[in-house]
Amino acid sequence: MVTKRVEDANTRYYIDLDLRKGVIIGWDFGQREQLSQELPDPAHHRVFLTKGQYRKLEKKKTIKI
Numbered sequence: 650m651v652t653k654r655v656e657d658a659n660t661r662y663y664i665d666l667d668l669r670k671g672v673i674i675g676w677d678f679g680q681r682e683q684l685s686q687e688l689p690d691p692a693h694h695r696v697f698l699t700k701g702q703y704r705k706l707e708k709k710k711t712i713k714i
Contacts, residue, residue: 655680662703666694676706 661684664676669692676698688695698706 654678656700660700662698662700663695664698664706666696668692668694676703678703 656678659681660678661681662676662678663684665674665688666672667674667690674693
């Protein structure tokens with residue numbers, strides 16, 4: 650059974666970057682209270698996006714991460 654992910658006022662959209670390598674390591678969305686504040690590697694950085702920016706990224710993706 651697949652559970653539908655909730656998108657509401659507490660949803661945050663983000664992109665994760667590896668600053669050392671200069672690459673995108675992933676993007677996703679989640680509920681504000683459930684997102685980790687610390688990423689496991691100090692070189693990784695999370696940038697938050699608006700819903701519109703996230704949707705544009707989803708439309709333009711041509712590679713799988």
